[in-house]
Amino acid sequence: MTDERARANLQPLSLHVPEPRFRPGDPVDFADVAVPPVDAARRPDTAADPRSFHELAFGLVRVLELDGTAGGQWNPRLSPDQMRRMLRNMALTRAFDERMFRAQRQGKTSFYMKSLGEEAVSIGAAAALADDDMCFPSYRQQGILLSRGCPLVDMMNQIYSNRGDKLMGRQLPIMYSEKRFGFFSISGNLTTQYPQAVGWAMASAAKGDTRIAATWCGEGSTAEGDFHSACTFASVYRAPVIFNVVNNQWAISSFSGFAGAEATTFAARAIGYGIAGLRVDGNDALAVYAATQWAAERARTNGGPTLIEHFTYRAEGHSTSDDPTQYRSAGEPNAWPLGDPVVRLRDHLIALGEWDEERHAQMDRELAEEVRAAQKEAEKNGVLGHGMHQPFETMFEGVFEQTPWHLKEQQAQMIAERQAAGI
């Protein structure tokens, strides 16, 4: 229907539609992904004016070189014990994911989501936050729960929606809620947790508390309006909150270009709001730790919010419902130039003489056993199957604090109908 009009002297416009560099079958070459050395990024004072370190939104905070050495201004100089704890939590997360993914494939539940390749993002942050700081995660931060000591059996019960599920089978697998571990109820609707985290942080500040909030979303999810509302509120009230953007390059089948990555970094969003922005090597657990620690210190001293982009790679499918070989080159995960976060921390500990292959293998066996044992325990409470592991009347409870007449009536009706039908 285009009006053909008379601007003969003007070139026609054209629409740019982003396209990822590699599709199925393409050979992968990530040579253009800049991997700056660990000493390239300076570490400003946590009280510094965000305008004085814009370059950190475009660079990459790194601590671990790929050869296992560590350095630079951001090196948090953790003790070997601390690092071994992080290593163990990452390996546990991986073992847990592996097992639960398989359980789904075996038909034991409806759905699962791994965090393979991104373990450092959760584990590094959990290690740097205080245990009572409040987390508003997306669905890929199971590492936080595992770091904070949530019993595996509890998590598995939720995944199986079984009799032991404290969420009473109400939520899709992995949509945990664990108030006792400072882990907010996960939503299926993307990025809604962002303004909620800001609200929690504002409340904490208003009450003169010392606890801060942290929240996570994927790079694809930054496009939601909630992201902007959250950043705006946080900037206006200088809320003690850490915004984490997990840039794992993919949002289901869409590469990060559809969230704006062709034009700039996600850390640069921070500049738009006048808040602190850091871009971090997300496969470097020590860098994630260091950035989180910096942001937490800033927040806790009323310095306001920080946005951290974790530059990482989703090494598996989006979820058990997804097959990534349909839309990206199978070569990508292995070619990712920032390596494997577990391997990188392991190699660093080995280089320090604080770890060895043997102990690593031993740890992996222990963790596999721990996960297997927990699974066995959880399955005593049942696996999903056709569901219906909870008493039917519980379906009507907890919609409101007190159940109103219409829900009671529906509850009674259901029970009567089932009885009439002899079920």
Next chain:
Amino acid sequence: MTDERARANLQPLSLHVPEPRFRPGDPVDFADVAVPPVDAARRPDTAADPRSFHELAFGLVRVLELDGTAGGQWNPRLSPDQMRRMLRNMALTRAFDERMFRAQRQGKTSFYMKSLGEEAVSIGAAAALADDDMCFPSYRQQGILLSRGCPLVDMMNQIYSNRGDKLMGRQLPIMYSEKRFGFFSISGNLTTQYPQAVGWAMASAAKGDTRIAATWCGEGSTAEGDFHSACTFASVYRAPVIFNVVNNQWAISSFSGFAGAEATTFAARAIGYGIAGLRVDGNDALAVYAATQWAAERARTNGGPTLIEHFTYRAEGHSTSDDPTQYRSAGEPNAWPLGDPVVRLRDHLIALGEWDEERHAQMDRELAEEVRAAQKEAEKNGVLGHGMHQPFETMFEGVFEQTPWHLKEQQAQMIAERQAAGI
């Protein structure tokens, strides 16, 4: 209910709530509002990488000094005729606003919104855009319609919701829709026009058209999720669109700090999306013209979107429903350091010897007369009163292209009821 917990070594958090500098009764001193000289801002090539001119998001593009001289790289070097046309359009907008505001006060309609002090924003942009570029305005860009030659009587008919109203009395006054003047239907819901403008621009690009889109919102409205969605889409697809943020310092009773102005500029939002950002003296019609022209050129050559912050001041109440003396110092409008846009362009033309006080006064008299005559003409079609100037059955028309049975039935019912009741 705050958990009193044991972090005795930590200082309590506190919540920062912005506060404007002047409240009713306070003396006003705007000395800290930076007014850089006209040659401070460089003019990059329209094809330049946005990352190469971040400083323009924090400075102020200016052409007219307050003494009436013009200069700097951004000087568009318009002909005296062009400038006189802009001067006249600004003066016309002011005369129109004045008259319609008074009409509302006289009870002739329900509502009105002036653009006093911000006339350069609309008129400068309208002068720089092609007449068939598509505008997605907010409620304070009546200057565009006036620049493009929309008959005053048509606008007034809409304001009066009278028999001549082409919108059939359906919209609140000033919610114009004028497709023939490339002026999109104004929405009462803030910032919804932003993604729509991007969609229009994307369609134009997809079709190989040459027309671009421009959209406007207030600084307060930038907080809506639509703003973010629009910027994200525009960045991803390099849409040929100009985003205008009219920072007139106030959003009803809330100063710009509640939209984030304490932390950074609104032009800086552009940096967050990797798009071009300019901060412009919004009371300088030539600077607005120059920035718009630059952004239009960029868009038309497939260079993508530009976000322009127009730094200006809302010299009157938000609308006829508002009394600004309740929440801000009465001294603010006169103390505003960037002056009056009409006076500034007038003085420049006078300094050039292309205009004089006499002609200006004569122009004002002519415009007042033109507006008065139009008003008389419009009022022949009625003023709002109790409304109901349109045949009642029209209420049911145009909900859909073809009116379905239920609306026809409601229509018939209404007519029957009115007849039964003898109305």
Next chain:
Amino acid sequence: MARMNMIQAINSALEVTMARDPDVIVMGEDVGYFGGVFRATAGLQAKYGKTRVFDTPITEIGIVGVAIGMGAYGLRPVPEIQFADYIYPALDQLVSEAARLRYRSAGDFTAPITVRSPYGGGIFGGQTHSQSPEGIFTHVSGIKTVIPSTPYDAKGLLIAAIEDNDPVLFLEPKRIYNGPFDGHYDRPSKNWGSHPAGEVPEDHYRVDLGTAATVRVGNDVTILAYGTMVHVALNTIEELGIDAEVIDLRTLVPLDIGAIEASVKKTGRCVIVHEATRTSGFGAELSALVQERCFHHLEAPVERVTGFDTPYPHSLEWAYFPGPVRIGEALKKVMKD
């Protein structure tokens, strides 16, 4: 006791709850220093400070989302949406978050927020300052919807809503902020001065959520209404001399079904009145419930008098508004059989 209009009663409810509970906070566009575009929050910031009463950025997603987070922390936020027409951007946070949080977390987290918002027409506000979106929220499991029709109820219900541990949408019929409205746009407006429910205790009291008020006892027909329409209905039956029983629902969810059922079983006839558009409005639910529960008592079809299924028009406001003529015709129709 004091004489209050509905704005003052709402202001008093906020004031009273803030004084009793330091966790109650008030937030929204222009609610702080200025005290709200309808002045409902006037004076609160001066009294309780900026950390408990503050202006917000103009993002309804943010206002509700932040309130939910504050609620999860343990506060009891009372966000304002400036006009109910502007609640749509916040819908996801209200539906997918506030309304679901208790259930999906099995009580781990809750959202004890009360979203206040002026709604309804009759003020020449045009499309986007006149809508009545309550029907949408009554469809959402996990949120309560409350609409007062007098200053007394407004205060008592708002206090009950704020003290409630579930999310409540509290819609304020702006047409009757300053006085009851009889439906005749061309007659002088009244104020709350002489209305019995304009007499409002200055202290704390609650009108329990979920309880309707039978504002007029009658025998021939039951009228179900809420908000502004309670007054228009009352005036219409007075003008027509109809002995109707008028039930002011006050809370839409949870509904006071007992009061409705008893009345309709007594009168055998029912007319439902609301300003919202007809199709799938809350009147549909009421009509369905009445026929389900009172079928064998009904002597005529349940009638609905509602806004038409068009956007709210500016100039034709008084042709659109469900006024005395339309209510009268419906009553006559129902009572004919």
Next chain:
Amino acid sequence: MARMNMIQAINSALEVTMARDPDVIVMGEDVGYFGGVFRATAGLQAKYGKTRVFDTPITEIGIVGVAIGMGAYGLRPVPEIQFADYIYPALDQLVSEAARLRYRSAGDFTAPITVRSPYGGGIFGGQTHSQSPEGIFTHVSGIKTVIPSTPYDAKGLLIAAIEDNDPVLFLEPKRIYNGPFDGHYDRPSKNWGSHPAGEVPEDHYRVDLGTAATVRVGNDVTILAYGTMVHVALNTIEELGIDAEVIDLRTLVPLDIGAIEASVKKTGRCVIVHEATRTSGFGAELSALVQERCFHHLEAPVERVTGFDTPYPHSLEWAYFPGPVRIGEALKKVMKD
């Protein structure tokens, strides 16, 4: 003619309209290269190019807002919302913009967009992959709501929706994408292979919006249903041997009131079935309409069988789902009197 499942039929509708009209464009999360998480747009990008079929940022506000702008330009966008549960962020753009544009601009601008979205439960999707939000949209004046129940209808209705000059919400019952569902979760699933409506013309054809289909003629009771529930209802009456007339509404707004009225006047009884939560669901409107128009023909109260007024549960999905037991009980109840 070809055998198609519902996904293939939808794909074919898109393909056919894109081939005929260069202004039809398809956009949404993952709809481009990958062809959609349910594969409904598979192959379209390869055929029509990236400027006509493209992935979008994950912002439903943006997807709908941008589509409206494209519509105003003159295109005919078909945006996809990945799951209907994610339509709430876009509500303001749909309600305040798409649905109002024609009216508020007196026809100056229109929004000829068709928003496609999979909806409904039965796939163990939990709270946020199972909802049925159609009731909300039926309350919004200015938007049409369409829900097919077979591949044949899906294609014909989608073509009609895309060619319609008003905004249409096209909800796809994902439970029956691959085959009709009889309501028994524990029996082997069927496919569309042997269903007559799995026979779909490859070319262009329309099923007019606003027309219901009487999918079974019967005498004893009228069942009003749409989407997945059409099949569950059909199977239930077959199992129970009830001579019901089953009307598949296909379009909710505008509704085919003639078909409904004629049927209920014939049978004197009516049961309404939908998956959406009960209170203020579209069933309420249907119930109200039926009793308003067929009051003197009704021999029993109109019954509603619906989702319960709770969030959609994961594990108790099959206790929640309005299956054969509940439909059967309602039918028995209505036919008892």
